[in-house]
Amino acid sequence: MLxxxxxxxxxxxxxxxxxxxxxxxxxxxxxMLVPMMLMLSFSFFTQVSMMEIDFSFTxxxxxxxxxxxxxxxxxxxxxxxxxxxxxxTLITAYPVCYYIAFYVKKNKMLWLVLLTLPFWTxxxxxxxxxxxxxxxxxxxxxxxxxxxxxxxxxxFLMYSETAVxxxxxxxxxxxxxxPLYVSLEKIDFSLIEAGRDLGLSRFEVFWxxxxxxxxxxxxxxxxxxxxxxxxxxxxxxxxGGTDGRMLSNMIQAYFGKANNIPLGAASxxxxxxxxxxxxxxxxxxxxxxxxxxx
Amino acid sequence: MNNSFIQINNIxxxxxxxxxxxxxxxxxxxxxxxxxxxxxxxxxxxxLRLLAGFEYPTTGNLFIDGVDITELSPDKxxxxxxxxxxxxxPHLNVEKNIQFGLRKLGLSNDEINNRVKDVLTxxxxxxxxxxxxxxxxxxxxxxxxxxxxxxxxxxxxxLDEPLGALDKKLRDEMQLELRTLQKNxxxxxxxxxxxxxxxxxxxxxxxxxxxxxIQQLSAPNELYKNPENIFVSDFIGETNxxxxxxxxxxxxxxNASIEGLGEFKIKNNLNIAENSSDVVCSVRPESMMISKVxxxxxxxxxxxxxxxxxxxxxxRFYVEAKGIDKVITVSSQxxxxxxxxxxxxxxxxxxxxxxxxxxx
Amino acid sequence: MNEKxxxxxxxxxxxxxxxxxxxxxxxxxxxxxxxxxxxxxAGFTTEHYEEMWSKRNLHKALWASIKVGVVASVVSTxxxxxxxxxxARYKFRGQKVSYGAIMMPFLIPEIxxxxxxxxxxxxxxxxxxxxxxxxxHILFCTPFAMLILIARIEGFDFSLEEASRDLGESAWGTFYxxxxxxxxxxxxxxxxxxxxISFDEFILAFFLTGSDxxxxxxxxxxxxFVQKLPHVLALGAVILVFTTFIVxxxxxxxxxxxxxxKKDIGINL
Numbered sequence: 001m002l003x004x005x006x007x008x009x010x011x012x013x014x015x016x017x018x019x020x021x022x023x024x025x026x027x028x029x030x031x032m033l034v035p036m037m038l039m040l041s042f043s044f045f046t047q048v049s050m051m052e053i054d055f056s057f058t059x060x061x062x063x064x065x066x067x068x069x070x071x072x073x074x075x076x077x078x079x080x081x082x083x084x085x086x087x088x089t090l091i092t093a094y095p096v097c098y099y100i101a102f103y104v105k106k107n108k109m110l111w112l113v114l115l116t117l118p119f120w121t122x123x124x125x126x127x128x129x130x131x132x133x134x135x136x137x138x139x140x141x142x143x144x145x146x147x148x149x150x151x152x153x154x155x156f157l158m159y160s161e162t163a164v165x166x167x168x169x170x171x172x173x174x175x176x177x178x179p180l181y182v183s184l185e186k187i188d189f190s191l192i193e194a195g196r197d198l199g200l201s202r203f204e205v206f207w208x209x210x211x212x213x214x215x216x217x218x219x220x221x222x223x224x225x226x227x228x229x230x231x232x233x234x235x236x237x238x239x240g241g242t243d244g245r246m247l248s249n250m251i252q253a254y255f256g257k258a259n260n261i262p263l264g265a266a267s268x269x270x271x272x273x274x275x276x277x278x279x280x281x282x283x284x285x286x287x288x289x290x291x292x293x294x
Numbered sequence: 295m296n297n298s299f300i301q302i303n304n305i306x307x308x309x310x311x312x313x314x315x316x317x318x319x320x321x322x323x324x325x326x327x328x329x330x331x332x333x334x335x336x337x338x339x340x341x342l343r344l345l346a347g348f349e350y351p352t353t354g355n356l357f358i359d360g361v362d363i364t365e366l367s368p369d370k371x372x373x374x375x376x377x378x379x380x381x382x383x384p385h386l387n388v389e390k391n392i393q394f395g396l397r398k399l400g401l402s403n404d405e406i407n408n409r410v411k412d413v414l415t416x417x418x419x420x421x422x423x424x425x426x427x428x429x430x431x432x433x434x435x436x437x438x439x440x441x442x443x444x445x446x447x448x449x450x451x452x453l454d455e456p457l458g459a460l461d462k463k464l465r466d467e468m469q470l471e472l473r474t475l476q477k478n479x480x481x482x483x484x485x486x487x488x489x490x491x492x493x494x495x496x497x498x499x500x501x502x503x504x505x506x507x508i509q510q511l512s513a514p515n516e517l518y519k520n521p522e523n524i525f526v527s528d529f530i531g532e533t534n535x536x537x538x539x540x541x542x543x544x545x546x547x548x549n550a551s552i553e554g555l556g557e558f559k560i561k562n563n564l565n566i567a568e569n570s571s572d573v574v575c576s577v578r579p580e581s582m583m584i585s586k587v588x589x590x591x592x593x594x595x596x597x598x599x600x601x602x603x604x605x606x607x608x609x610r611f612y613v614e615a616k617g618i619d620k621v622i623t624v625s626s627q628x629x630x631x632x633x634x635x636x637x638x639x640x641x642x643x644x645x646x647x648x649x650x651x652x653x654x
Numbered sequence: 655m656n657e658k659x660x661x662x663x664x665x666x667x668x669x670x671x672x673x674x675x676x677x678x679x680x681x682x683x684x685x686x687x688x689x690x691x692x693x694x695x696a697g698f699t700t701e702h703y704e705e706m707w708s709k710r711n712l713h714k715a716l717w718a719s720i721k722v723g724v725v726a727s728v729v730s731t732x733x734x735x736x737x738x739x740x741x742a743r744y745k746f747r748g749q750k751v752s753y754g755a756i757m758m759p760f761l762i763p764e765i766x767x768x769x770x771x772x773x774x775x776x777x778x779x780x781x782x783x784x785x786x787x788x789x790x791h792i793l794f795c796t797p798f799a800m801l802i803l804i805a806r807i808e809g810f811d812f813s814l815e816e817a818s819r820d821l822g823e824s825a826w827g828t829f830y831x832x833x834x835x836x837x838x839x840x841x842x843x844x845x846x847x848x849x850x851i852s853f854d855e856f857i858l859a860f861f862l863t864g865s866d867x868x869x870x871x872x873x874x875x876x877x878x879f880v881q882k883l884p885h886v887l888a889l890g891a892v893i894l895v896f897t898t899f900i901v902x903x904x905x906x907x908x909x910x911x912x913x914x915x916k917k918d919i920g921i922n923l
Binding site for chain 1: 736759800897
Binding site: 346347348367368369373374375377378379381383384385394395397398399442443446 | 814
């Protein structure tokens with residue numbers, strides 16, 4: 001009995017793989033999927049009072065969401081901010097990765113470790129550092145006032161969309177740097193030399209060879225930055241003010257002071273759906289782009 | 295001596311829809327140096343891994359020394375393996391590597407030390423006990439792998455292309471050494487290789503595999519002289535294939551009309567069917583003679599040399615003969631380079647060097 | 655391209671400055687003897703650091719973070735080790751889907767994980783506290799730990815494990831005598847980095863801690879009051895130094911004995 005059980009077990013790579021995977025899959029199912037399903041069902045309920053929820057099925061929360069101009073505006077703003085952050089992070093990080101992949105000869109790993117080190121330090125602290133810099137009594141303003149160059153602090157620095165974008169760009173840099181570097185590093189350098197040899201200019205070599213080949217890293221970076229930043233909470237809460245507020249801050253409010261769990265759940269669901277749709281669009285567009293370029 | 299020491303009975307191994315090993319049956323004798331030979335992907339390594347217990351057969355049974363091992367896990371089998379990449383544990387030194395498999399055997403410390411010492415002498419690695427894998431050369435790693443397996447005194451030693459990673463000279467040396475070692479200790483060796491020269495020079499018997507099936511199982515010289523099918527003929531050594539039509543048969547012989555040569559009575563070892571065009575005729579390059587003047591051999595053709603390549607121990611000629619729309623390869627050790635200056639020559643073939651094979 | 659490219663080098667150095675300077679303001683101003691963060695610096699003081707000894711709530715939060723971090727990192731590393739082994743070792747049906755599923759918590763907005771866990775936890779009738787935070791952190795750390803371990807195990811020569819089985823070791827004996835010692839640097843790196851992620855994690859903690867604050871929650875509470883900022887600065891600086899040390903240690907371990915260290919910084923999607 002035991003023997004043939006073992007044989008059956010050993011026979012199938014599928015069984016062996018899935019028995020190793022089961023703890024992780026159970027974790028995801030129990031701690032993520034089930035709670036998310038529950039969240040979804042709560043979005044169809046109604047908050048009657050402080051402690052009371054009406055469990056009858058309704059689409060009203062979704063209608064509420066789209067009727068509240070504020071929420072729709074915040075959703076659009078969240079997407080817009082994330083989009084800007086993703087774009088700026090990619091554009092600023094790309095040359096750095098390019099430099100390390102192609103020009104740095106020794107100790108590439110050290111460069112990379114140094115680039116990603118700030119990422120591992122507390123997210124909260126990194127956001128907080130920007131508050132120190134940009135705040136009304138922060139480094140820039142108080143230094144300028146002390147030097148007698150300003151009489152009033154520059155308010156646009158803090159509590160604004162700009163502040164949120166700058167801070168997020170800084171906070172998510174590592175997520176652009178790593179995938180970009182990996183895909184650039186993989187490029188066989190002789191391809192670039194071949195391009196030059198065949199008479200392409202440096203610029204043409206970049207657009208026709210290097211960039212298309214680095215696209216997997218670009219896509220990876222886009223997704224890995226865009227998706228989480230849509231739901232960012234800390235940065236807008238600390239630095240956003242009313243101008244830089246994002247949807248997450250409202251979701252938090254519905255679960256806290258505003259106490260409307262169903263509407264909060266509906267908002268979270270809408271956020272997730274938006275992210276999913278954008279993810280699908282991005283991967284399809286880039287897939288097509290890759291095919292056209294290659 | 296036990297003639298069916300290892301029994302492989304109707305073994306098949308399927309990976310998804312690939313039949314890596316396809317209903318194979320044969321036996322290996324005790325104390326034999328047995329080789330599994332074939333191109334990559336032919337199923338030889340899978341068969342070896344089935345013997346070791348790293349894979350379990352889809353169907354069929356395996357016996358070693360009368361014991362059914364089909365369902366035993368690798369640690370319960372009387373086999374040990376020398377891996378292709380040697381798989382020396384990088385975190386253990388040579389001595390610890392060799393001792394690794396002795397822990398479970400319940401030996402006394404003295405016995406363990408003696409065995410390790412003996413096996414180190416056997417593979418000529420005395421003094422290397424403290425070294426780690428990355429401080430050893432390829433040949434030394436191979437010896438450690440060998441020692442680590444032999445120290446357990448297995449009934450069968452499985453070797454998975456153990457010489458593949460070595461350079462040519464060392465490989466030749468190790469071939470000879472392995473062969474001597476095997477004769478001295480008398481353990482059954484099952485040796486997997488894709489190198490026909492290696493299999494032929496070392497083995498008592500060779501099984502040639504292709505597409506998961508045994509193509510021919512015989513002594514090395516038989517493989518070369520009497521290949522049973524077109525695959526074996528092509529895989530072992532080099533050969534020229536010519537078009538042929540069989541006619542009527544006469545006892546041991548069959549009449550055959552060979553492209554460009556004419557009709558002959560050829561020995562029919564393989565029961566080739568009469569009046570068949572689904573056959574092919576094979577002539578080894580080195581069985582032919584190339585000469586300036588006509589010879590009195592069974593067949594002598596006028597030919598033109600198209601190209602010559604000098605290979606050191608012999609020279610290979612690519613020639614065109616009348617009536618044969620294919621370049622024929624002839625190898626020769628003895629000839630006078632000057633005499634073929636005009637590229638005119640004769641090639642001679644003896645009837646006994648022609649074999650007729652089924653295409654399938 | 656063997657030539658140099660100075661403009662790219664200068665750009666890269668500016669980028670480094672962009673990454674590091676903001677973070678370095680924390681330790682810089684933590685020694686400044688003033689409530690405002692401004693240049694020129696007012697004077698050197700360690701008073702903000704000394705203050706930390708007396709804050710009982712800080713000690714409580716620190717202890718809470720350590721507890722959560724240790725449990726979360728150990729559990730997620732163990733789960734991730736099994737999963738990483740499956741991905742590095744086997745080809746199986748549904749491989750991509752499983753990988754995607756396990757990576758999900760790493761990808762989707764954290765606030766959604768937090769909200770979903772919050773709803774289920776309250777509705778099961780449990781009290782908020784460190785337990786749900788730990789569960790959330792395990793969920794969130796597992797993909798990280800798995801990425802680190804896959805990188806370590808991917809280059810692993812699995813014939814070593816076969817050799818061990820072949821030499822008579824059981825499956826567990828093989829794990830103990832061969833796999834574990836060889837995976838160890840990766841395992842420790844995964845433990846350390848998971849611990850740091852948990853230690854610094856804010857959003858899950860924000861929704862799920864209830865009244866048992868973790869260290870980031872404690873800091874968050876202090877940040878609202880301008881007069882307490884120097885104190886947060888000092889605490890932040892200490893955390894910064896501690897984190898940097900642990901992360902460097904983890905990086906060093908991860909690359910230990912790994913000739914080809916290129917692949918392992920890959921975040922695969």
